Amino acid sequence: MMASGEIRLSSTTMRRMPVLAQSQNPRNTGCPNGTIAHVASTIIQLGQATQAAGQATAAAGTVLAIGGAIASATVVGAPAGAPTAAFGLTAIGVGGATTLVGNGLQLVGGYVMSTQGNGQPLYAAELQAAQTLIETILDVPALPIGDPSDPLVNQLAGQNPCP
Amino acid sequence: MQEPSKRFRAVMLAIYAIAGVALIYEGLRTRFSNGFFGLLLPIASIGMLRFLIVLKVIELPPWFRMGFVNQAPKYGEFTKAAACFVAALLWTVIAVRLVSDTPLGATILFAPPVLLLIAMGVFVMRALFL
Numbered sequence: 001m002m003a004s005g006e007i008r009l010s011s012t013t014m015r016r017m018p019v020l021a022q023s024q025n026p027r028n029t030g031c032p033n034g035t036i037a038h039v040a041s042t043i044i045q046l047g048q049a050t051q052a053a054g055q056a057t058a059a060a061g062t063v064l065a066i067g068g069a070i071a072s073a074t075v076v077g078a079p080a081g082a083p084t085a086a087f088g089l090t091a092i093g094v095g096g097a098t099t100l101v102g103n104g105l106q107l108v109g110g111y112v113m114s115t116q117g118n119g120q121p122l123y124a125a126e127l128q129a130a131q132t133l134i135e136t137i138l139d140v141p142a143l144p145i146g147d148p149s150d151p152l153v154n155q156l157a158g159q160n161p162c163p
Numbered sequence: 164m165q166e167p168s169k170r171f172r173a174v175m176l177a178i179y180a181i182a183g184v185a186l187i188y189e190g191l192r193t194r195f196s197n198g199f200f201g202l203l204l205p206i207a208s209i210g211m212l213r214f215l216i217v218l219k220v221i222e223l224p225p226w227f228r229m230g231f232v233n234q235a236p237k238y239g240e241f242t243k244a245a246a247c248f249v250a251a252l253l254w255t256v257i258a259v260r261l262v263s264d265t266p267l268g269a270t271i272l273f274a275p276p277v278l279l280l281i282a283m284g285v286f287v288m289r290a291l292f293l
Contacts, residue, residue: 036262039269043277069212069221085212086227090292093229097287104248104280108255112272115259 031162032116043109044121051102051128054095061091103129124157172220179211230291240290247283251276 065088072081107129110122131153215221216233223233230236254275262268 034264035266036259036264036269036272039273043273065212069215072221082222082224085221086223089223089227089229089232093291094288097284097291100287101280101284104251104283105277108251108273108276108280111252111255112259 032113032118034116036112037116040109040112040116041121044106044113044125047102047105047107047109047125049102050105051099054098054100054102056095057098058092058095061088061093061095064088064091099132103132118160118162120158120160120162124160127153127157171218175215175218175220179215228292237290237293240286240293244283244286244290247279247286251279251283254279 065085068081068084068086068088070081072085103125106121106125110125113119114122212221213232216223228234255272258272258275262272
């Protein structure tokens with residue numbers, strides 16, 4: 001009798017288990033070396049830094065925009081409220097554009113890295129680009145409280161096996 | 164759109180004040196950064212901001228013009244930005260198969276897409292602010 005919770009494999013899967021155990025994750029087949037791989041790695045890091053700077057700018061802009069709007073609407077004769085809100089909205093736009101450039105750099109670097117043998121950076125960049133796209137469509141601004149979809153994206157992307 | 168009356172303005176601000184207090188209370192009990200509230204709160208914040216701008220409860224400075232906020236974005240500039248992005252990816256896909264693994268090859272491979280992506284960022288900003 002089978003115990004509760006036990007997973008029963010088919011006879012075909014059981015026969016192929018030794019082969020499956022030897023197979024590697026096709027996304028992470030090795031750590032590339034060479035000039036192009038080094039430059040690609042630098043481009044990926046530059047893209048990550050650019051994306052982080054863009055997200056921080058947009059987050060600061062969101063706080064300024066909402067703070068300025070509240071000051072403008074509630075405090076009678078608050079002359080700095082409207083310009084602060086306008087400055088914050090500008091920072092949201094600039095931050096959003098910078099984030100897109102960072103995403104693009106990671107995609108370019110990640111694609112080249114995948115042709116050299118390490119597919120993890122491209123996979124991570126694709127997930128982040130999808131996250132940015134979905135949040136742009138949903139009109140989710142960056143806020144300094146943390147993005148609720150970050151843990152999922154990080155878990156799906158996994159760790160880069162190469163230094 | 165007409166200037167909102169003082170009464171309308173007071174009602175709108177009272178609604179937002181009650182919503183704000185409710186959110187702060189909920190935030191003290193749970194964590195906003197995780198789950199559904201973490202996604203809903205920022206959407207609601209920008210939605211509130213736009214609503215107040217459209218109703219003229221908040222008046223932005225007359226010199227301020229931004230796409231999606233108080234004017235239509237320039238879709239032509241967005242098209243140029245998208246073209247730059249596609250061109251950068253296409254160049255990368257094609258050039259990586261042609262160049263050699265040398266400093267010159269890396270320059271030929273990476274310089275055009277990096278410049279195209281910077282141009283994409285400039286076009287996105289032009290679409291929003293010009």
